[in-house]
Amino acid sequence: YYGASQVGPDGVFVPAHSYRFPDGTGAFEIGIFDVAVASDTPGGPNAAPLTEDCGNGLDDDGDGLADCADDDCACDAACNPVPANDDCANAQVVGEGTFTFTTTGASDDGPTTCGGVLSRDVWFSFTAPCTGLTTFTTCGTASVGFNPQMAIYDGTGGCTPSGSTWIACDAGSCIGSGEPEIILDVVAGQTYLVQLGGFLDSCGTGDLTITCPS
Secondary structure (H helix, E strand, O other): OEOOOOEOOOOOOOOEEEEEEOOOOOEEEEEEOOOOOOOOOOOOOOOOOOOOOOOOOOOOOOOOOOHHHOHHHOOOOOOOOOOOOOOHHHOEEEOOEEEEEEOOOOOOOOOOOOOOOEEEEEEEEEEOOOOEEEEEEOOOOOOOOOOEEEEEEEHHHOOOOOOOOOOEEEOOOOOOOOOOEEEEEEOOOOEEEEEEEEEOOOOOEEEEEEEOOO
16 A cells, blocks of 8 residues: 555555664664654754653654553553552562562652663662572563663662662573572661662563572
């Protein structure tokens, strides 16, 4: 099917072009052919790609989908319940065991330096009941499309940790799944803050398992 505004075997594909932003260094984007949008500007710098505002009732990025109907809003708080442990101040208190979590609907409430770009984080507060090498892992539990990352901080400093103050960070040590696993030498009675988020704005569900040395 070929028409004035659409091209494709079933007439649902809109003509588009690729471009980079920032020029020469940024990720490749797919831009629509629309002189009003002007994302691709021959002879001049390319414009930043359009992003969807998930709560204004408009199709901001020109893909034919508005707000929560747009896949770009799949993780956004405007379209999902906010996790109870979204903020460090409301960190879920945990001990040894396995704890299901979701980062869908979460915001950025802490450092983003672990793994490069850690976003949409949730928090746990762990007061060690043991001393020695303790395992913190999500191995094999992340939902499809979710790339979790984990950082652990000294909890005595309170919320919210700043900068690269984590005492441990992992973006993918689990063999096979590429999920985070940290083995930390903890001290009984010491409180640790665990931050779990997604790489490059990914979100989803998983299980955090904490195991003291046997």
